[in-house]
Amino acid sequence: MKQPAAKSLRAFAIELAVYAVLVVAYFFLVLHLLGQWLYQLEVQHRYIYAALAILLILGQAVLLESVTTFLIRLIRGRSE
């Protein structure tokens, strides 16, 4: 019982590490570049900003779900 739990924990730690690297890169590249542009949009075109905000959060959620699912499959598949 202990061995599968240790394997699963190791796989999860690897997932988190890979995911953390991707997220840090995402913070610096995407959010840094988008920040000022979104701020201007929020000040000048509130309705477009509102629609874009929903599209961005939905798009990012789908993308992140795909990335995490891919990581889970890849790492768990290899560790078994």
Add this chain to the structure above:
Amino acid sequence: MFFPISGADISPIYLAIVGFLIGILGGFFGVGGSFIAGPALRLAGLDWNFAVGTDLAHIVGKSVVAARRHRALGNVDLRLGLIMAIGTIGGAEVGAQLIQMLKHAGNVNLVVSVVSIVVYLSISTFMIWESRKTLLLSKGRSQRGAVKGAKSKKDYSAFGPVTRSIQRLKIWPMISLPTSGIRAISLWMILLVAFVGGLFSGFLGGGAGYIRMPSMVYVLGVPTHLAVGTDLFEIIISASYGTFSHAIKGNVDILIALVMNTGAAIGAQIGAISTQYFAGPKIRLAFVPLPLIGAAIVIYTMISGHKF
């Protein structure tokens, strides 16, 4: 990290960790987690209006991740979710209007605080009684507490006879929900449950999953796993509406929501996958502390006068 829209300076790691914790709760219980996210954002220095609006945007993202995972596990009733979204939006609007009326009357804080404490404590007390009784009854049956895999979606509840009486009410139009295992139920009953959830959402803030998820189980008779998944799907629609509404009023910092969502994405997956290993009554029993935490926050706010 500086967020120009709200003018706040918040560590992205803090936001990702808060998102991660709320993601686990949301994936496991089907709640938005606003009773934690709101105070956590306020604690980080965000103005209250931005905390509410940004939290709603973050709830949309987290619910997408958790609902997609639940859908893969067969825990989402799309038909039920779409019908409920209509009632929720209607209820949320009425709840928001009630708040406006109380604002004019000048006693909004006291009324909302007292109502929320009563509601939270009632939900917790009822769920402790029901889930413990169901677990004791199920010991007599051959059913085991822990279930592996998504096979055991059939749910037992000590409140079952009342639920069946509600399902027998023939108020036209009757609809069937095969995914949830409900042969026929009045459309009005579904809309009423969603409306009440929406009303509390508009009145008390957040997604009101702490009311909708138990209502789906006890009033409509939806199995707990499906109630969790369907509630998350429904939250995507109603929280998107709320996000749009708050964004045009200048209450949403989408950059903060996007950062929180990076943590929530992985937390929501863990929460959703974990539901497979617990039977319905155990999930309901584990749910009990959530409304209690909400009640504790409100009581603390009332006593100390500190508005998180």
